[in-house]
Amino acid sequence: xxxxxxxxxxxxxxxxxxxxxxxxxxxxxxxxxxxxxxxxxxxxxxxxxxxxxxxxxxxxxxxxxxxxxxxxxxxxxxxxxxxxxxxxxxxxxxxxxxxxxxxxxxxxxxxxxxxxxxxxxxxxxxxxxxxxxxxxxxxxxxxxxxxxxxxxxxxxxxxxxxxxxxxxxxxxxxxxxxxxxxxxxxxxxxxxxxxxxxxxxxxxxxxxxxxxxxxxxxxxxxxxxxxxxxxxxxxxxxxxxxxxxxxxxxxxxxxxxxxxxxxxxxxxxxxxxxxxxxxxx
Ligand code: PDD
Numbered sequence: 051x052x053x054x055x056x057x058x059x060x061x062x063x064x065x066x067x068x069x070x071x072x073x074x075x076x077x078x079x080x081x082x083x084x085x086x087x088x089x090x091x092x093x094x095x096x097x098x099x100x101x102x103x104x105x106x107x108x109x110x111x112x113x114x115x116x117x118x119x120x121x122x123x124x125x126x127x128x129x130x131x132x133x134x135x136x137x138x139x140x141x142x143x144x145x146x147x148x149x150x151x152x153x154x155x156x157x158x159x160x161x162x163x164x165x166x167x168x169x170x171x172x173x174x175x176x177x178x179x180x181x182x183x184x185x186x187x188x189x190x191x192x193x194x195x196x197x198x199x200x201x202x203x204x205x206x207x208x209x210x211x212x213x214x215x216x217x218x219x220x221x222x223x224x225x226x227x228x229x230x231x232x233x234x235x236x237x238x239x240x241x242x243x244x245x246x247x248x249x250x251x252x253x254x255x256x257x258x259x260x261x262x263x264x265x266x267x268x269x270x271x272x273x274x275x276x277x278x279x280x281x282x283x284x285x286x287x288x289x290x291x292x293x294x295x296x297x298x299x300x301x302x303x304x305x306x307x308x309x310x311x312x313x314x315x316x317x318x319x320x321x322x323x324x325x326x327x328x329x330x331x
Contacts, residue, residue, distance in 0.1 A: 052128040053164040054121050059128055062164060071160050073143030076151070077198030079160075080104040081141040083291045086126055086133045086165070087326055092291075094119060096254045104195045105142065113142055113159055122163060129165045137292060139166045141197055170293050175319065178299030178311045179215035181233075181288065183277060184208060186219035186226050186249070193248050202229040215296070216288055221249055224274040231290035232256040233298075235275060235283035236314050245272040255289040262321055268314065285312025287319075295319040 053062045072078035082101050085092040098115045105113055122140065126133050140163040147154035188201040205217035206229040216228040226244055227233055232253040234243040241263050246252045263270045280286065286298035286306050295318055297311035306312075 051132070051165060052125070053162065054125050055162050056160055059124065065162070067160075067162075068146045070146045070148060071143055072145060072147065072154075073141065073160060073197055075149050076144075077196065077200075078108075079141055079143030079197045080108060080110075080195050081139065081197050082195060083166070084122070084138045084140070085169075085291050086136050086138060088135075088329070089126055089130060089133050090329065091122060091126060091138065092326075093254050093258070094122065096257065100195065100252065100254065101140070101142070107191070107194045108144075108196075109153070110142070110144060110157065110159060112157065113161070118161070121161075125163055125165065132165055132167065135169055136165050136167050137169065139164050143197070168292050170296060174215060175294060175296050176311070178297035178309075179288075180213060180300035181216045181218050181228065181286075181298050182209050182212050182214045182302055183220055183225075183280075184217045186221035188219070191248050192226070192250055193246070193252060195251060205229045214300075216293075218288075218301075220277055223276055225277060225280050226250050227253075228288055228290070231288040231293050231296075233280075233286065233288050234259070235280055236285040236287075236312060237279070237283050239314065240269040240271050241314070241318075242271040242273060242275055244274050253290055255291060255294065258322065259289050259295060259318060262318055262325075266317070266321065268318070285315050287312075287315040295322055 051062045052059050055065045082097045084097045102115050122138055143160045145158040145160050184205050209217035216231055218228045218233050219226045227250040234241050244250050260270055281304055287295055289295050297315045299306055299309050
């Protein structure tokens with residue numbers, strides 16, 4: 051597989067990452083996962099805007115997003131055989147410097163981009179998944195797409211051990227988001243999801259879902275909700291780049307919507323898929 055690393059397109063086996071890279075030493079960097087459908091990059095401008103914002107928030111301003119867009123498009127072309135339905139992983143770290151917590155005096159970011167194939171099994175999207183709830187032990191800036199993902203990794207592993215697809219976090223009694231997805235509930239025909247603040251990542255899929263709801267005249271509420279309100283929901287779904295829109299049919303031991311995907315979730319999912327198939331989203 052051809053990947054991009056610091057100015058070159060090379061075979062993945064030839065990439066050589068320094069042990070002094072601050073991503074490796076400190077998790078000092080940011081990333082994006084961007085879906086590719088039929089060789090075309092989904093919402094690239096939105097992902098690059100979020101990346102620009104993450105970089106600004108961690109004080110790494112000077113990465114050119116127009117150059118990066120060209121790199122990512124070239125990467126997809128160079129891997130045409132595997133980009134029918136895949137994703138791009140792109141990571142930018144604060145570069146290579148002898149270990150010192152302070153920033154290096156000159157900045158040479160390390161940029162890595164590759165195609166990854168971790169997309170959700172369509173059967174799960176059709177039949178729904180189980181989630182578990184766990185305390186949100188992450189830091190206070192979950193709106194930055196940081197590569198430091200230890201709390202997410204531990205929670206995802208716990209979900210796997212409990213036969214669940216995703217772990218969803220609770221902070222001060224309120225549901226925030228999953229380890230790699232945003233979450234919404236449906237109650238009385240209204241879609242409700244956590245507002246954009248420092249406790250969640252502003253998901254691109256979340257944006258698309260809210261746009262679709264408005265088009266479909268489905269009322270939307272961006273208000274935090276309590277764990278009890280989640281368990282009392284008519285329907286629940288999770289959403290993200292690799293997951294797309296996926297019904298939740300079980301939270302811990304409790305079935306949701308009788309253990310079956312709910313009709314509004316499936317309606318939103320169907321419209322989302324149709325637009326993607328037509329290349330219209
Ligand atoms: N995760 N919340 C968190 C914590 C995430 O890591 C993600 C994405 C999302 C959904 O965002 P989007 O719709 O833009 O993908 C929400 C990616 C897919 C990942 O880490 O693999």
